Amino acid sequence: GTTLGASAAESGRYFGTAVAANKLSDSTYVGILNREFDMVTAENEMKMDATEPNQNQFSFGNGDRIVNHARNQGKRVRGHALAWHSQQPGWMQNMSGTALRNAMLNHVTQVATYYKGKIYAWDVVNEAYADGSSGGRRDSNLQRTGNDWIEAAFRAARAADPNAKLCYNDYNTDNWSHAKTQGVYRMVQDFKSRGVPIDCVGFQAHFNSGNPVPSNYHTTLQNFADLGVDVQITELDIEGSGSTQAQQYQGVVQACLAVTRCTGITVWGIRDSDSWRSSGTPLLFDGSGNKKAAYTSVLNAL
């Protein structure tokens, strides 16, 4: 193939990017988006604060702009994210107990119902595990409603949109030997054994010198896939430049392609200037929209 999406499709996979609604009027940005990618994730527009700014008053305008652009271009959409400790609307941030649990479940139900039939996969729960060596859950207002909040969110999402794949998504879960990876693995294993509806695990894959692409990445992806879930690389970016960065991107693509159930890769932005990172050049296109060495190595690896 001559584009990322077409090349990924040759092995039945997708290649996606995060999209910001306020950049859909930038012709360079949209040109690359339309040409290269066949899956889209809203960078912020489908998060809790964006979609429910006031309790039980939903706001889908910017999410719709992205979903409609994608679908009009024949691209699919990953929904991101139904329940998360971060980017909660102000009204939710200080809630607790049963009121918060019910508000979270209502949010999952309302948003997944609104987008029913338009979403390939939802990140139902994002970033619920703690960093460091505990291997346990992150403390958050949602976690304090009870350890079963994650499975409750998955059950609500399944009821609302039975055809969307339901994913758990997190960062720093790439290295098989890390406690956080093991913690998420045990949760997915438990969910599968008890019939909690989970279909996929997303690996954000934000890499930098402190968190490099691990040499055992293929092992991690394969071990999760062997639990009976799809795996996806959901927010890929890699700090660096030139051939070093290109090689690291190649390694990530190769790790995914070596796992039958690794169904696709999404990069977290198009040009370096679109990155959420405050500095650096972590993406596949430079600030002018030119293809970088990393782009070529990804295309050749697909």
Ligand code: XIL
């Ligand atoms: C980031 C967006 O890219 C930024 O624009 C926003 O200010 C903060 O969130 N993990 C996730 C994504 O799951 O939603 C985050 O996106 C990056 C880290």
